[in-house]
Amino acid sequence: MAIVILGKTECPLCCEVIAAGQVTVAGQHFIQTPSHPLWRYSDAAMHYDCFQNWLHRKAFVEEYNRVIGQIVWGNGTQHRMHPDGTVTTTPVA
Ligand SMILES: [Zn+2]
Structure with a gap:
């Protein structure tokens, strides 16, 4: 899980x-390959508003x-x- 130190x-x-x-939007470290273009965001906390406007938001959510899903x-x-x-x-049906 991303560690956030406020301020x-x-x-x-x-x-x-x-x-x-x-x-914020914060996940866990789910991309293990450093060469993956979204790797640096997989264990990061991001402002919620920044995340909404992020060009790669859809790809990040899909990955x-x-x-994890x-x-x-x-x-x-x-x-x-x-x-x-x-x-x-959510419980698995
Ligand atoms: Zn931001």
């Missing part, structure tokens, strides 16, 4: 610091769901990312 961690999309009270966790749930970057935990 210190920079959003990789706008390069500005994430401040207290700002909504997250391809890698398919996993059935020990408690019988899956973690799916929605187009806005929010992640929900």
Whole structure:
């Protein structure tokens, strides 16, 4: 899971610091290959608004769901990312 230090961690999309009270999108390190074009974002926190306007948002969400969204966790749930970057935990039917 991305580590966020409010007032210190920079959003990789706008390069500005994430401040207290700002909504963020943050996932876990789901891309293992450093040469993957989205690798640096896979363990990063991003401003919610920056994420919404990000050119690669759709590809990021698709890759997250391809890698993470398919996993059935020990408690019988899956973690799916929605187009806005929010992640929900749902029981497998
Ligand atoms: Zn930002």
